[in-house]
Amino acid sequence: xxxxxxxxxxxxxxxxxxxxxxxxxxxxxxxxxxxxxxxxxxxxxxxxxxxxxxxxxxxxxxxxxxxxxxxxxxxxxxxxxxxxxxxxxxxxxxxxxxxxxxxxxxxxxxxxx
Amino acid sequence: xxxxxxxxxxxxxxxxxxxxxxxxxxxxxxxxxxxxxxxxxxxxxxxxxxxxxxxxxxxxxxxxxxxxxxxxxxxxxxxxxxxxxxxxxxxxxxxxxxxxxxxxxxxxxxx
Numbered sequence: 001x002x003x004x005x006x007x008x009x010x011x012x013x014x015x016x017x018x019x020x021x022x023x024x025x026x027x028x029x030x031x032x033x034x035x036x037x038x039x040x041x042x043x044x045x046x047x048x049x050x051x052x053x054x055x056x057x058x059x060x061x062x063x064x065x066x067x068x069x070x071x072x073x074x075x076x077x078x079x080x081x082x083x084x085x086x087x088x089x090x091x092x093x094x095x096x097x098x099x100x101x102x103x104x105x106x107x108x109x110x111x112x113x
Numbered sequence: 114x115x116x117x118x119x120x121x122x123x124x125x126x127x128x129x130x131x132x133x134x135x136x137x138x139x140x141x142x143x144x145x146x147x148x149x150x151x152x153x154x155x156x157x158x159x160x161x162x163x164x165x166x167x168x169x170x171x172x173x174x175x176x177x178x179x180x181x182x183x184x185x186x187x188x189x190x191x192x193x194x195x196x197x198x199x200x201x202x203x204x205x206x207x208x209x210x211x212x213x214x215x216x217x218x219x220x221x222x223x224x
Binding site (some may be wrong): 004010040041042043044045048058089090092098099100101102103104105107 | 114117121144146148153154155156157158161163198201210211214215216217
């Protein structure tokens with residue numbers, strides 16, 4: 001089975017801190033994604049990557065950056081955390097191709113105080 | 114732009130059928146998906162359908178696609194308490210190839 005592992009289940013940070021959310025997948029997938037999930041808004045795409053060292057902006061990239069130095073690892077960075085970035089963050093990976101089936105991690109609930 | 118809409122909540126009794134509905138706007142969608150999210154977990158792909166199909170059945174799950182009306186539904190037969198979860202509809206945009214998710218429908222199964 002594909003496993004997508006997010007390093008933290010819960011995080012509490014203070015406004016202005018730099019925050020790193022880590023994600024690792026073990027199935028040699030080409031594509032990786034970061035979403036945030038908010039009640040009533042569903043999932044919104046922040047950034048994605050189709051290859052090592054490659055990144056593309058999603059629908060809500062403002063206030064975020066990403067890093068993909070190795071194929072299996074995709075990091076989401078909040079340069080200066082703000083309270084409106086309190087959310088559930090979900091990482092996903094896929095092999096691509098026709099059906100683009102995403103495999104998700106369990107999520108990181110981030111609270112910014 | 115592309116948009117996917119779902120009702121927020123559905124309550125059914127154990128043993129009944131559940132029908133979760135979804136509408137989308139992108140007429141060039143290639144694939145449509147149903148994902149399930151159990152409490153405290155990430156999303157898990159339940160099933161998907163290619164846009165040139167109108168029905169797909171997989172055990173207790175039946176997906177119906179009305180491409181003309183841009184309407185997708187998921188029917189769960191003999192609903193069990195373990196089916197209680199949030200169900201997300203998603204479509205793969207024909208132009209962007211990105212997945213667009215709906216807001217999710219919380220299915221509550223009463224014993």
